[in-house]
Amino acid sequence: DTAVSQTPKYLVTQMGNDKSIKCEQNLGHDTMYWYKQDSKKFLKIMFSYNNKELIINETVPNRFSPKSPDKAHLNLHINSLELGDSAVYFCASSQDRRAGSDTQYFGPGTRLTVL
Amino acid sequence: GEDVEQSLFLSVREGDSSVINCTYTDSSSTYLYWYKQEPGAGLQLLTYIFSNMDMKQDQRLTVLLNKKDKHLSLRIADTQTGDSAIYFCAERSGAGSYQLTFGKGTKLSVIP
Numbered sequence A: 001d002t003a004v005s006q007t008p009k010y011l012v013t014q015m016g017n018d019k020s021i022k023c024e025q026n027l028g029h030d031t032m033y034w035y036k037q038d039s040k041k042f043l044k045i046m047f048s049y050n051n052k053e054l055i056i057n058e059t060v061p062n063r064f065s066p067k068s069p070d071k072a073h074l075n076l077h078i079n080s081l082e083l084g085d086s087a088v089y090f091c092a093s094s095q096d097r098r099a100g101s102d103t104q105y106f107g108p109g110t111r112l113t114v115l
Numbered sequence B: 001g002e003d004v005e006q007s008l009f010l011s012v013r014e015g016d017s018s019v020i021n022c023t024y025t026d027s028s029s030t031y032l033y034w035y036k037q038e039p040g041a042g043l044q045l046l047t048y049i050f051s052n053m054d055m056k057q058d059q060r061l062t063v064l065l066n067k068k069d070k071h072l073s074l075r076i077a078d079t080q081t082g083d084s085a086i087y088f089c090a091e092r093s094g095a096g097s098y099q100l101t102f103g104k105g106t107k108l109s110v111i112p
Helices: none
Strands: A004-007 A010-013 A019-025 A031-037 A043-050 A053-056 A064-067 A075-078 A087-094 A110-114 B004-006 B009-013 B018-024 B029-037 B043-050 B055-058 B061-066 B071-076 B085-093 B100-102 B106-111
Touching (some): A010 A019, A019 A110, A043 B100, B004 B085, B018 B029, B018 B085, B018 B106, B043 B071
Parallel strands (some): A010 A110, B009 B106
Antiparallel strands (some): A004 A019, A031 A043, A031 A087, A064 A075, A087 A110, B004 B018, B018 B071, B029 B085, B055 B061, B061 B071
């Protein structure tokens, strides 16, 4: 039933490790996104991916890379994790970012803790 | 760049109306959204309004938009304890823009 799902819900790992977060949407949407929500609840977009076109927020370190095996999935890979990467990561999807009425639907979030 | 501002906290008594305010700076905003985030959960889209509208009502929710002042508000009538959450205002610039800019969220606490 879940429209946008993410796994895992919680991820605790050591500094320097490489980890992935998975996202799947069953809404038939064309565009998927990754957001980072820091400890102060501020949401910032990291990536937008549509039909093999990736738009990156220039402030995102290149240790972060999205991978889309198909239209319904956009996974987030993080290399060499740092303490500052601890946050909640939200995946979202929308029908078509070019459409004015496009609305984004969010997943439940993945809480990443880097020790 | 675009900026969206909200007050951080609001406390109301159960049964009263809640009004959550938001201001934004981007005059080319086309759509404005309200999302709700319950503790430990993801963001849930509550409602949105197109910039050529000044009001939208959906059951207990009323959205008011003053485009001249770049001010958006969300009114929740008959506030319930289940409405306790963080409410995020977000704006979207121009058709073709992929990016939503979020405010920092207003934490609504409902006192029984």
